[in-house]
Amino acid sequence: MRSFAGTVAAGVLIRRVALATSVAFGTFLGVVPLGAHAADTRPDPLKVVASFSILADMVEQVGGSQVQVHSLVGRDADAHVFNPTPKDTRELAQADLVVINGLGFEGWLERLVKASGFKGPVVVASEGIEALDGEEDHDRDHHEHHGHHNDHDNRHLHDHGPIDPHAWQSLRNAKVYVANIRDALIEARPQAREELTARAASYIVEIEALDQQLTAALAVIPENKRKALISHDAFGYLAHDYGIEFLPVQGWSTGREASASDVASLIRQVRDGKVQAYFIENMSDARVLQRIADETGARSGGSLYSDALSAKGTEADTYLKMYQVNGRRLIEALQ
Template identity: 50%
Template sequence: MLTRRLAIAGALALGLSLPFALPAAAQDAKIPVVASFSILGDFVKEVGGDRVSVTTLVGPNGDAHVFQPAPADAKKVAAAQIVFVNGLGFEGWIDRLVKASGTKAEIVVATKGITPREMADEDEDDHAAHDHKDHDHDHAKGEHDHDHAGHDHGGIDPHAWQSVANAEIYVANIRDALIAADPAGKAAYEANASAYTAELQALDAQVKAAMAAIPESRRRIITSHDAFGYFGAAYGIEFIAPQGVSTESEASAKDVARIIRQIKAEKIPAVFMENISDPRLVKRIAKETNAKIGGELFSDALSDDKGPASTYIDMMKNNITQLSSALSS
């Protein structure tokens, strides 16, 4: 990147036309971009194709809520031409990282245009999922506030990708940002985005059909953190979480007891673990309620290449398979 900048600076200083001043190899170089987490990185790869080189900060099975950027991450951001972020308060550490890196990259918020989902508070919602709010607030004031700043999402749910219709908006924003940075690639980015959007539309129909096939009375589950609100709203499943939107906060004994009572009273059929969460809490709840433990759901991160959710589309297919298996019978 530095060499390219020097070449550009030299060309401008000499008053040369840039396309002729740059060697062919430099013109053909891939655009260096950074994505904040693995799901967003997959979107960027699909749209960017072979014209971009994508570096992901929070990798497979990583938890962006508790991510601690290292000096190497600042170097990655410094070298990028575009930095794609989720926004909606998801990456509480990103502003500090961008500032520390001194990057000149364009910062692109991939959720632009998405209608945010508000997190219900306990005054509005009797579900135990939201009784953690005071606990989370107290924790946010504690000694870890500096290290884990940003976990209080200001009442906004940042997990917008859990609705496939929203994923299509991510793709459009990524396409537009790449075209702005690399006008010569406009046709390629538009073609890639169009093809991938068609795949997403087919996926959306598949998710809707799978969830509609589950008896309505069984469309209620417990998950280990509150990441599926957009999925629930889009596809008619009620997700109840003993922890908050932050995986870093812990459910209190009072929260857990309330969840257990609710499962027993309402005969909630299944509890699920996520790839980024500690499984012990869910296992304890399942043991005390006899609720079925479903398979692993992927919420905030993809699996590695050997796992069942190495792409966004595979992640969503895995999740609906796990939900259907646990709730249909």
């Protein structure tokens, strides 16, 4: 005869075996035990559409697992001559949030939004930066930029106007982009505030560290040697931050080809200004640039990344890696 304690112990054992068997059998049949959904309470990622690859990366860096990002203009692609596809229209229609650069960069966006029927929030990542203005004048001997507050009204969706839209080419502006993206994601997903705030803060620390490194490295290069020939005028903010003079073959938009007089003027400027290096871009036609280099003796400094990241797994597949590559090549060529 079993003791009372032995009977209780045996009963507990039987119940444990029975429970384990029922759970296993229920799982086999597709029946989920109580409490099994506890780990699946996290909401689906926010569907975010970014206008081009650099913004898409910023959203991913801040959003992490909270976001699923689609970039309208892909890697190594030119946003200035972008033609949306039916897939882009579908992605936009299903989005929870759209992130754009603003400053007139996405001239095609208004038509695409209308075609998709998207009614959700559109975040202008450049909101609050000090935009640079100037003129698309290829005969100028140097570029003079003045601070201009960004008002982001509707005309910016139609043309570049007098404002340089490539504001992400300043690491200091990038911190503003990140803050705007963070705030928009928190508004869309307030329960993830702590995670999104921490990720944005960590990202900004990395941006600031890179800015400090480049400032120190470029400061030792004599000012009269900080000159370079480039494909199109996409580096005005970088030039402004680090005291570099860029001579562009094209203006702000790659959609306009350089004329014969533009090329002749640049050849004179390169010779007069003793520009020793030229750079091509990952999404530009380098033939005109090569012609100028052949006639002036300027040497290649390699590729710079302006409006698009490189393919995943390559040297410039994130915003920070892109900026590191650009900075390193400029320093090596201008020394």
